[in-house]
Amino acid sequence: MLKTDTQKGISGDDSDLLARKNAFGSNTYPRKKGRSFLAFVWDACKDLTLIILMVAAAVSLALGITTEGIKEGWYDGASIAFAVLLVVFVTAISDYKQSLQFQNLNEEKQNIRLEVVRGGRRITVSIYDLVVGDVVPLKIGDQVPTDGILISGHSLSIDESSMTGESKIVHKDQKSPFLMSGCKVADGYGTMLVTAVGINTEWGLLMASISEDSGEETPLQVRLNGVATFIGMVGLSVALAVLVVLLARYFTGHTYNPDGSVQYVKGNMGVGQTIRGIVKIFTVAVTIVVVAVPEGLPLAVTLTLAFSMRKMMKDKALVRRLSACETMGSATTICSDKTGTLTLNQMTVVEAYFGGKKMDSPDNAQMLSADVTSLIVEGIAQNTSGSIFEPEGGQEPEVTGSPTEKAILSWGLKLGMKFSETRSKSSILHVFPFNSEKKRGGVAVLALRSIYTGKEQLKLFWIHAQAGLTLVVRSIQ
Incomplete structure (x- = not known):
């Protein structure tokens, strides 16, 4: 049904690949739609300090217009609202742009x-x-x-x-x-x-059923929310206390107009005059809250992180969220992979030892006897998970596998190894896979040839091992 050779695979031509994709689908998953710009605006508005400032701006604007008129009373409330909107949009725009860049980066990472x-x-x-x-x-x-x-x-x-x-x-x-x-x-x-x-x-x-994680707050966000909560509680407590005291003084006749007359006289004040007096007292309480909350703090933090993000991008460091700048600033140790990051990850055999002696040139097979060369080549061909494709027409063989395997297989080719022919001369009995925990591996093979001792024909068994020198010697002992 699948028309596949378990040794050679499918043919791989374009028509065959297209027919298989049409019949069985492609190896891709449905992508979830990215977050919209408004979603980032909403996230920015959830900051506790900004919430307090937005409430204060609305109250200040309403009271300012009520007491001073629309021409003069909108300044304070509008100034606070402008600072809040500036912080919200700077944060949202930065996060949205980085989100678009990281969508492309994630697709590349998953490829x-x-x-x-x-x-x-x-x-x-x-x-x-x-x-x-x-x-x-x-x-x-x-x-x-x-x-x-x-x-x-x-x-x-x-x-x-x-x-x-x-x-x-x-x-x-x-x-x-x-x-x-x-x-x-x-x-x-x-x-x-x-x-x-x-x-x-x-x-x-599974991927189609899961949802994205919203992420957790950074240490800086936790501290800022703590500061905003503390300042908000203190400001509201003081404002409430002032409001109660001023209202008590107002209704007991202990507040005076600039001309020295009592502001509230029971029985002689109309409803409108009483309400205007209460609004003025409420305005004082709101002013205390506005002054107590540092409206410049969110803006200063946002602009500082945005500047840090731009600076890191110039150094080829892509920052997804502004808060990551603060998190990375707290890092004391950075661990980096060496192989393939600081080096090319292209290994070659540079030294070879046989019988306790170092070969002048590891590629010079003439320095070895035919039996030793045959044994070494057999070990290279059988004790590997890599492969060598030998194209027709005398073209260069194609070596595949891990960097270490490619280096050893390439060395075997220089020693005159014919990969397919060498593997056909012996059969694998058992494999001990190499891994980082055991730090060794090997393969037991049965040679197709045998030796005659004069009494009986003996089959030849070989164990080809790969490991560090000390581990190999310890295994032999």
Whole structure:
């Protein structure tokens, strides 16, 4: 049905790939629509300090117009409102622009490049280009890119905790061959046949059902909210106390006009005059709240973080949220991967030792006997999860695998190794996969040739190991 060769994979021509995508779908997931600009404006308005200032601005504007008229009374309230709007829009615009940039960055990050077997050769393709019927090599540390079935493998163990929630590592073999996308290869290596892609996979169904995380507050936001709460409580308490005292003095006749007359005389004051007197007292209380809350603090913090963000972008550091500048400013130690980041991650064999002696040139096979060369070449060809594709027409062989494997396989080619021919001269009995925990690996092979001792024919068994020198010597002892 899938028309796939488990050794050579699919043909890989454009018409075949298009037909498979039309029949089984592509390996992509539905993208959730990005947040709108208004959503970022709403998030900026949730700041506690700004909420207090917005309330104060509305009250100040209403009281100012009531007491002083619209020509003179709108200044204070409008000034506070302008500062609030400036902070809101500067924050929203910065976060919105960074959100658009990070959408593109996330798409690039999820565009994993992996090896796939097509037409008998290993090629590197995007994870989005995988189709049903592809044969995909897996090794320790890889993410299972799609749902599939194990074709062959050695000590292949999968971490399925991301899908099942179980922390136990699951061993995969012919009795339990099913692989789920999104899981990690914990140990061993093997090859899988892709049976489902995109939304039809278990990972695709999970991704379609989850929602985005809103994120947590940074230490600076926590401190600012604490300051705003404290100032707001103190300001409101003082304003309330002043309001009660002034109202008590007003209604008991202890407040006076500029001409010295009592402002409130019981029985002689109309309703309108009484209300105007109360509004003036309420205006004093609101003024205390406005003065107590530092309306310049949110603006100063926002502009400072925006400046820091621009400065970091000039240094090629992309900042998604303004608050990240403050979080990074608190960092004391930064850990960076060396391989592939500070170096090119292109390894080569520079020294080789045989029989306790160093070869003058590791590529000079003439310095070794034929038996030693044959044994070394067999170990290189069998004890690897990499591959060599030898094109017809005398073109350069294509070496694939991890950087270490590519370096050793390339060295084997310089020693005269014929990869396919060498692997056909012996059969693998057992594999001990290399991983970072054991720091060693190996393979037990049965040679097709045998030796005659004079009494009986003996089969030859070899164990080819790869590890640090001390571990190899310790294993021999």
